[in-house]
Amino acid sequence: MYFHVVFLPGAVQGQPSLQSKFRGLQGHTSNLIHSLGLSHHLIALNFIIVSFGKKSASSSPKVKVTDTDFDGVEVRVFEGSPKPNEQLLRSVVYIHGGGWALASAKISYYDELCTSMAEELNAVIVSIEYRLVPQVHFPEQIYDVIRATRYFLQPEVLEKYKVDPARVAVSGDSAGGNLAAALGQQFTYIASLKNKLKLQALIYPVLQALDFNTPSYQQNVNTPILPRHVMVKYWVDYFKGNYDFVQAMIVNNHTALDVERAAALRARLNWTSLLPPSIRKNYKPVIQTTGDARITQEIPQLLDATSSPLIADEEVLQDLPKTYILTCEHDVLRDDGIMYAKRLESAGVNVTLDHFEDGFHGCMIFTSWPTNFSVGIRTRNSYIKWLDQNL
Template sequence: FRRLVNLHITLLLYRIYIYLTPLPEHTNELFRGVLGDNTWVLSSLCSNLMHYLGLSHHLLALNFIIGSFGKKSAWSSAQVNVTDTDFDGVEVRVFEGPAKPGEPLKRSVVYIHGGGWALASAKIRYYDELCTAMAEELNAVIVSIEYRLVPKVYFPEQIHDVVRATKYFLQPEVLQKYSVDPGRIGVSGDSAGGNLAAALGQQFSQDANLKNKLKVQALIYPVLQALDFNTPSYQQNVNTPILPRYVMVKYWVDYFKGNYDFVPAMIVNNHTSLDVEEAAPLRARLNWMSLLPESITKNYEPVVQATGNTRIVQEIPQLLDARAAPLIADQEVLQHLPKTYILTCEHDVLRDDGIMYAKRLERAGVEVTLDHFEDGFHGCMIFTSWPTNFSVGIRTRNSYIKWLDQNL
């Protein structure tokens, strides 16, 4: 009982801390709005309490709470036809936009939702509304993939799901069924969905048996590496609401079914210290002093430990797998990728992942558009309707859809 009381006190203090944490100047209104009734924080606290009491895994509990606030059944309007089906055993929600006059075949986007590989759904309100808007404004078919989540499955099963569903969709008879132009198909995703979209793009670019190639990829504040948790954006936004550094590191550990005891060591880069031989060949690909402009690096210093915990990478070798961390892929892989759009936000620990990937792609000869929002925060693009209809959410969504309209 005493331990339970101590836990409640700790959670209460954490909630007070969240309210009192100084917020970035340009995002005060945004974050105060999101935290107005502290829904996200309270949901996290409740799920952690349920985990502590042995009632449910904290991610299952949190996802249940998220779903209860906004699951939408498939519905159709005059402009967009929405159906739930499965592609080779993987659940998908398909949004069929109106045909464009004079164009019998539609373009298409395979969309992969975010949520740390563990949360959210293609069927919650935020993603349903995003994909509906994309289908209507682009006169397109949007395939939103309902991939399996942690803790039911772990890496690389999420990648297998999105690859399997997309390969099924790319079959000529399936494209014909949905009246999709095989030469105008893109892949996109936000956050962990951006990670999966990038991994899918790299895999498809190397698949000689794939007849229909992707025309574009569009990555929204993607998470792309787990080697360095002290890039300038991780240092700058270490305690920023929505996605503080500690939470992002825990998502990585969850994705790999790792040990939470490793989290403090990973936060200070002990898992990629100089004595970790497995990480040595990859450090050059993640040298942010050469990949980021001075306006980003400022006075931040790299955190490179001489000695660390060699056990971490030995027990979680997935940390160094390019399928999990597309930013560290070989240059030969990158040069075959399609035209790319990357959206980044200033107040986001993942900002530099996206900027570094854009630079590596440019060096590989890929045409890249880097769309940076100074007042953006992680997750903002799906906050476009009341009560979370924030200006930066609407602007990021409009900019993203405009790029797709012009390039797909």
């Protein structure tokens, strides 16, 4: 395990003020549409995001791009070219982020990322267009990515795309990292799929909904792009829960000591032992003695390892493939990734933890003008380099 650290004096390089202001405008517009009864605010917001950023599939000199479906799930396939001495290509199944509710495999950010991966890795990239909240909720998104990936892993499909069956990885960012981690764990339960994935690469993944007061949640409570209250609302939306529970969840009332099962599961993400002193700093755990049992009674998915891969049994973790986890200092999800790396390492999995001190949530897709942040370019280069060396 290692940390990729970049120290910068003064302010964080590439402070995402422009991007966060634009997202704020998008959010206000979608909330206005929702308040007028015209549409669900997430549908309205995603319409704005996709409308401004959609990129049609087109061939480039080195990458062939095709929109199709795998077992009824829409995908965008990016086909690189084999190297002169290779007959078969390696491949990455990619799952985009967006809080399980936003974005698309077809917007420019992800289209450009997957095109770069296909070109630089000489690989086939399958970007999954899974269904989103509020049309569907947990666990339908997981079913979509499992169904599309299982279809792709069929011998005849791999042969069609000239993919080496021994060189397939799964990857995703943010909520897509959550789905990639969940997919990896679900594959360990299926004998025919066990060991089918050579690697998993998780980019600032969201991995647990039990503790919203880890040091990174406390440190970055109001950090742009993904403040804590927004992440908690994404979870509630994912589970089709009640917004009335958000404030109680923010202070960990849903996993208080008197909430059945919660205390035992929280032991699996005990950050006082899973995080190094440099990350823990002087932050204190927030553990309520008395909580609100109604929350987990009405939203039992909060305590499900399928939604929170960080709390999976060690027997599941030990069967996972070689893993890359990228984390950013200025991100509420930083500690999710670091704790997962530690749990995987303890279970015997080969783990690379790539931490960027000047990184912020979402930075890896911000590599083109006007959001061409230096740290976005460096995180992308580091991620692709690891895939190139290990896949």
